[in-house]
Amino acid sequence: MAVLVLQILGLLMCIVAWVLEISSTSSNVWKVRSHADTVTTNSWQFQGLWMDCAATAMGSVQCNRYKTVLGLPGYVQACRALMIISLLLGLFGVIVSLLGMKCVKVGNTSDQVKAKITVIGGILFLLSGISSLTAVSWYAARIVQEFYDPFNGHVKFEFGPGLYIGWGGACMAIVGGAFLCCSCKKSSAEEPKGYAYNYSMTSQRQKIYRSAPVSESENTKAYV
Helix, strand or coil, X not given: XXXXXXXXXXXXXXXXXXXXXXXXXXXXXXXXXXXXXXXXXXEEEEECCCEEEEEECCCCEXXXXXXXXXXXXXXXXXXXXXHHHHHHHHHHHHHHHHHHCCCCCCCCCCHHHHXXXXXXXXXXXXXHHHHHHHHHHHHHHHHHHHHCCCCCCCCCXXXXXXXXXXXXXXXXXXXXXXXXXXXXXXXXXXXXXXXXXXXXXXXXXXXXXXXXXXXXXXXXXXXX
């Protein structure tokens, strides 16, 4: 029962993490224009992996897609690739983990095989979380670097909600994947440990030795 609860908890966390990773990837608010050096805050500018947007106090928002991929900075292209890989790993992780659940019956699959399938699903989610965490942290590091760069004449940006959503999804994916991997160890620990003995009956030949019969002449000689 404890194994099933651990598997369900881990799978639910991984599914929520995957949804958060999708929201973070599609978010256009990875970084927001800083108003630290400005007096008025009538306009806002924010960027994501796919669009550059601007908003005004009147409520109008205008977003423009990046016109070229090759013209983007290298870290933005790398973060795009890492987030897409994270989503693909999470999708495969959901499918594999569902097949390895103890409460799901697929043919005549044994519990040992299902436990291995669950571990594979957990590893996929661990890789998904690590990939997403790398992308979000890399992007955040570049924001900090550009913010404190004295020679940077461009607009300064700060962290946006998309980064926090990505961090939350990555952490949940790692924790959920760890739960799925630990459920296999817990399942193997609950199995009864014993030793099987094979008894084989071996026939042993017993040889009975009898003394030779004594003749009558020898008996009479013994009495003389």
